[in-house]
Amino acid sequence: MSSRELSTPLVRARREGVAIRLGIENLARRRLSQKVAFGFFWLAGLLVVAALLWIIGYVLVEGLQVLNLEFLTTRPRGGVSGEGGISTTIVTTLYLVLFTLFLATPLGVGAAVYLTEYAADAARRNRLLARLIQVARSGVEILAGVPSIIYGLFGFALFVVAMNRFTGGFSILSASLAGACMVLPVIIRTSEEALLAVPQSYREGSLALGATRWQTIIQVVLPAALPGIVTGLILSVGRIVAETAIFWVTIGGSYRLPTGLRSAGRPMALHVYMLATETRAFDKAMGTAAILILTIVILNLIINLTSRTFSRRMMGRGR
Amino acid sequence: MMNNVKLQVRNFHFFYGDFQALRDITVDIPRHQITSIIGPSGCGKSTFLRAFNRMNDLIPGTRAEGQILMDDQDLYSIDVVELRKRVGMVFQRPNPFPKTIFDNVAYGPRCHGLRDRARLTEIVERSLRQAALWDEVKDSLDKSGLALSGGQQQRLCIARALAVEPEVILMDEPASALDPVATLKIEELLQTLKQRYTIIIVTHNMQQAARASDYTIFFNMAEDRAGCLVEHGPTKEIFTNPKEKMTEDYITGRFG
Numbered sequence: 001m002s003s004r005e006l007s008t009p010l011v012r013a014r015r016e017g018v019a020i021r022l023g024i025e026n027l028a029r030r031r032l033s034q035k036v037a038f039g040f041f042w043l044a045g046l047l048v049v050a051a052l053l054w055i056i057g058y059v060l061v062e063g064l065q066v067l068n069l070e071f072l073t074t075r076p077r078g079g080v081s082g083e084g085g086i087s088t089t090i091v092t093t094l095y096l097v098l099f100t101l102f103l104a105t106p107l108g109v110g111a112a113v114y115l116t117e118y119a120a121d122a123a124r125r126n127r128l129l130a131r132l133i134q135v136a137r138s139g140v141e142i143l144a145g146v147p148s149i150i151y152g153l154f155g156f157a158l159f160v161v162a163m164n165r166f167t168g169g170f171s172i173l174s175a176s177l178a179g180a181c182m183v184l185p186v187i188i189r190t191s192e193e194a195l196l197a198v199p200q201s202y203r204e205g206s207l208a209l210g211a212t213r214w215q216t217i218i219q220v221v222l223p224a225a226l227p228g229i230v231t232g233l234i235l236s237v238g239r240i241v242a243e244t245a246i247f248w249v250t251i252g253g254s255y256r257l258p259t260g261l262r263s264a265g266r267p268m269a270l271h272v273y274m275l276a277t278e279t280r281a282f283d284k285a286m287g288t289a290a291i292l293i294l295t296i297v298i299l300n301l302i303i304n305l306t307s308r309t310f311s312r313r314m315m316g317r318g319r
Numbered sequence: 320m321m322n323n324v325k326l327q328v329r330n331f332h333f334f335y336g337d338f339q340a341l342r343d344i345t346v347d348i349p350r351h352q353i354t355s356i357i358g359p360s361g362c363g364k365s366t367f368l369r370a371f372n373r374m375n376d377l378i379p380g381t382r383a384e385g386q387i388l389m390d391d392q393d394l395y396s397i398d399v400v401e402l403r404k405r406v407g408m409v410f411q412r413p414n415p416f417p418k419t420i421f422d423n424v425a426y427g428p429r430c431h432g433l434r435d436r437a438r439l440t441e442i443v444e445r446s447l448r449q450a451a452l453w454d455e456v457k458d459s460l461d462k463s464g465l466a467l468s469g470g471q472q473q474r475l476c477i478a479r480a481l482a483v484e485p486e487v488i489l490m491d492e493p494a495s496a497l498d499p500v501a502t503l504k505i506e507e508l509l510q511t512l513k514q515r516y517t518i519i520i521v522t523h524n525m526q527q528a529a530r531a532s533d534y535t536i537f538f539n540m541a542e543d544r545a546g547c548l549v550e551h552g553p554t555k556e557i558f559t560n561p562k563e564k565m566t567e568d569y570i571t572g573r574f575g
Contacts, residue, residue: 124379201414205476208372209427209483210404219426224417 056293063290066283072291076255076271082281086288088257092265093295095172095258096179096247097240101233104180108187109222109229111140115188116195117217144185148239151182152246160250168262170252176261178250179243183236190235194228195221230307237299241292244269268292325350325487325517326371331385333366333375339545340366344385346536346551353509353518355528355554358538359574363546364521365411367538368489371519372406373399389487404431407485411492413472415464415479420447420456423464423475427483442482450478451508470501477508481516488512490520494527506531525570529558537566 074085115137123130155178159167167174198221206216222229252264253274266274268288275285326348333341341363348354356364369375370387373394387394394402404427415423424443433439443460447453452474456467464475473493480488494502509518509531522528528535535558536551550557550566561567568574 120379199414201410201412202416204374204377205410205414205416205479206426206430207377208374208403208408208410209430209479210400210402211427211430212400215430219430220416 059286059289059293062283062286063288066287067290071284071287075257076266078255080279082275082279082284086268086271086284086291088255089266089268089271089288090291090295092172092251092258093241093267093269095265096175096251096267097237099172099176099261100179100183100240101236103176104183104187104236105233107180108184108232109191111136111184111188112191112195112229113217113222116192117213117221140185140188143181144189148182148243149245149249151178152249154178155181155246156249170250170254170264171262172251172258172265173261175247175251175265175267178246179240182243182246183239186236186239187229187232190232191225191229194225194232197228198224226310227307230303234300234303237303238296241267241296241299242269244273248273268295323350324348325389326519327386327388327391329386329388331367331370331383331387333363333370333384334382335378336380339543341370342541342545342547344546344548346548348517348519349534350517351513351515352533353513353520353531354534354536355532356519356521356536356538357523357525357528357569358546358549359540359569360523361544362538362540364538365491367546368491368519368521369408370394371487371489372403372408374408404483405485406487406489407480407483408489409473409476409480409491409493412496413469413476415467415472415475417463417465419461420464420467420475421460424478424482427479431483443478446478446482447475449481449512450474451504451511452478468501470497470504473497473501473505474508477505481512485516487517487519490518492521492523495523502527525572529554537563537569539565539569 071085072090073087075088076082076086077084115133119133123133155174159174159177160169160171163174167177202220202224203216206220207213211219247267247270251267251270253266253270254264255266255271256263258265269292272285272288272292275281275288324347328344328346328348331341331344332339344367356367358364366375370383371389371394375381375383376399383395389397389405397405416426418426421443424446425439428439428442433442444453444457447456452471455471456462456475464472467475473496477488477493494505497505506527509520512518513533520528520532532554534552535554537549537557538546539549541547550561550563552562557566558570561570
């Protein structure tokens with residue numbers, strides 16, 4: 001009977017009234033803190049975007065003043081006045097990107113496949129192998145953080161000097177080998193992450209149909225991981241295009257048109273550096289930088305679009 | 320050698336490291352029938368099911384003792400790739416590959432070396448028909464398998480398993496992620512499939528076991544959490560006249 005009395009409408013209303021008022025006070029405070037937090041995030045995002053736009057805008061505006069078809073299609077003439085265009089540096093950059101990726105992609109993706117799909121098994125069977133795999137893993141981690149000039153010096157000592165006969169000394173080949181060493185950790189790590197993100201159920205489904213391990217990897221796991229792997233390649237392209245120091249000591253700097261893998265050259269980023277430090281043609285450095293930025297943007301767009309259409313087709317979201 | 324037993328399990332034990340997941344299982348699986356495995360969560364039903372295509376081998380540190388014979392041949396004497404071709408599996412969550420419907424079904428035959436496009440087309444159509452999915456997807460074979468609904472995805476996975484023409488099909492709670500209509504479709508499907516295949520199905524759903532299976536195996540956990548076989552027999556008998564008190568308690572919903 002007493003419990004009945006406790007929940008008369010009056011008592012209940014009083015109790016709920018307190019509860020509701022408490023909720024409102026609380027709500028106002030929670031709303032406020034949310035607003036402050038969102039405001040902060042918004043501001044942070046705005047600042048970052050503004051800074052980026054400012055840099056890119058400045059380079060583009062400055063650079064576009066010297067940009068014309070002639071600038072793009074004539075080769076640099078050298079000298080302290082920095083006469084001429086940038087045609088050969090564009091070609092060298094393209095060669096460098098393509099050949100570096102040609103060297104680094106199979107190695108990097110292969111290493112990632114080994115580490116994610118086979119290493120655990122191998123490590124279980126063999127203690128020594130388990131140790132080696134551990135060393136390889138932490139090696140990749142450390143290499144990813146090594147400054148690029150170290151790769152440059154390494155490349156200079158090994159590829160340019162020691163393997164002079166094979167690489168032709170300062171050459172696109174030496175530079176690509178050094179560049180490949182630099183982007184390998186990036187490719188391995190991003191590919192590894194992409195492979196680990198592939199659901200285990202895909203692998204089980206494939207193996208349960210009597211597919212071999214290898215068939216499973218080639219036909220199910222790698223295609224599913226492709227967008228992630230491509231992201232790694234984009235990052236690598238960005239680094240190769242942007243890198244100056246490592247190529248400064250491996251490719252030579254000749255602004256002639258490279259005639260083969262064993263000939264020297266000068267990529268765009270290095271050309272920007274040379275123009276800015278050794279000539280009076282600062283405007284041309286800006287022009288080259290503008291082209292450099294445009295190249296990176298276009299490359300990213302192309303790779304992004306292809307990987308997106310590919311994964312959309314695979315995941316069936318496209319139609 | 321067309322006797323009525325497809326798979327013989329003899330004193331089978333299974334371990335994850337030090338933990339014993341299955342203890343001393345001895346049972347025969349009848350040919351061209353649907354055998355359901357029921358029991359409370361964690362009693363080793365799935366582990367037992369995955370022993371038949373040696374899927375457990377993929378997990379590090381596992382160990383099997385005893386014997387499983389398929390048509391009098393020890394499973395461990397068969398090459399594991401060959402075994403998994405003969406013993407197909409459908410998983411709990413539908414897991415179509417991120418490929419087109421056609422490529423999903425053609426995946427198995429292609430892996431086993433079939434390249435002829437006409438033959439593949441024929442197999443894909445036949446498998447999708449057998450899985451009762453053909454009419455729904457025949458105009459969109461080049462669409463991604465992931466674009467289908469859950470129930471359709473599961474039937475796609477069944478078609479994918481049928482395409483390699485297995486002798487046994489293992490199903491690990493194939494309908495637990497599906498709605499009742501899709502579940503019913505799968506159950507009807509099982510009835511047509513059993514004429515050609517030996518089917519083993521793990522299920523949590525007592526009605527499903529009673530409705531859809533011919534033979535029932537009841538598992539339970541011992542005190543040390545190892546899975547043990549409590550009772551097995553024709554489904555009708557198990558559900559109407561169980562010999563063990565534990566079975567009766569379980570199927571009437573008193574525990575589990």
